[in-house]
Amino acid sequence: MGQIEWAMWANEQALAAGLSECGGNRGGAGSGGCEVQGLGGGVCVVAGVLVCLLEYPRSKRQKGSTMERCGQKYLTAVVKVFGPLTRNYYIRAVLHAALAVPAGFLLSTILGTVCLGIASGIYLLAAVRGEEWRPIEQKPRERPHMGDTIKQPPSNPPPRPPADARKKQPTEVGG
Numbered sequence: 001m002g003q004i005e006w007a008m009w010a011n012e013q014a015l016a017a018g019l020s021e022c023g024g025n026r027g028g029a030g031s032g033g034c035e036v037q038g039l040g041g042g043v044c045v046v047a048g049v050l051v052c053l054l055e056y057p058r059s060k061r062q063k064g065s066t067m068e069r070c071g072q073k074y075l076t077a078v079v080k081v082f083g084p085l086t087r088n089y090y091i092r093a094v095l096h097a098a099l100a101v102p103a104g105f106l107l108s109t110i111l112g113t114v115c116l117g118i119a120s121g122i123y124l125l126a127a128v129r130g131e132e133w134r135p136i137e138q139k140p141r142e143r144p145h146m147g148d149t150i151k152q153p154p155s156n157p158p159p160r161p162p163a164d165a166r167k168k169q170p171t172e173v174g175g
Contacts, residue, residue: 003129005061005062005126005131006122006123006125006126006129006131007059007089007122007123007126007131007133008058008059008061009122010089010092010119010122010123010125010126011055011058011059013115013118013119013122014051014054014055014092014096014115014116014119014123015051015052015055015056016115017048017051017096017100017112017113017115017116017118017119018047018048018049018050018051018052018054018055018112019048019052020048020109020111020112020115021044021045021047021048021051021103021109021112021116022045022048022049022052023048043102043103044102044103044106044109044112047099047102047103048112050099051096051099051116053075053078054079054086054092054095056069056072056075057069057072057075057076057079057135057136058072058136059132059133059134059135059136060134060135060136060137066136068136072136073138076135076136079133079135080135086133087132087133087134088127088132088133089123089124089126089127089131089132089133090123090124090127092120092123092127092133093120093121093123093124093127094120096116096117096119096120096123097116097117097120099116100112100113100116100117100120103116
């Protein structure tokens with residue numbers, strides 16, 4: 001059995017945490033449900049958006065194929081620009097732990113805080129095991145050769161029945 005790639009689990013956990021942080025801190029009952037709760041809520045929204053942008057591009061698996069998320073190639077380019085800051089899982093573990101702190105002070109974002117804490121621990125485990133974020137590179141498509149796509153006509157004629165069977169039988173005239 002193969003080795004577990006912990007970073008895949010951390011990626012999914014952190015993305016769920018970021019989405020929870022973005023949507024979990026809306027106003028409570030009676031407030032219309034649209035206002036953000038003061039400065040703490042605004043910080044949580046910014047932290048959630050930052051986590052989502054960082055975690056949306058999946059890393060390439062060591063073995064096997066990796067399913068790319070829809071539109072991932074655009075954010076992969078952004079994540080690649082920051083180089084070792086986004087590639088290193090030690091840095092991601094510390095970043096997620098730090099972003100979980102302000103969210104811990106609001107009851108409405110406690111789920112995102114717990115998820116970020118778990119993702120931070122899993123990223124730390126992945127970093128200890130030597131994993132690193134690698135972009136999913138698109139393989140260039142090979143253009144088909146024109147000679148391969150055009151079928152050659154057959155060189156031999158199709159088989160025919162014997163000459164006796166080819167003669168038309170005269171129709172019987174009844175009367």
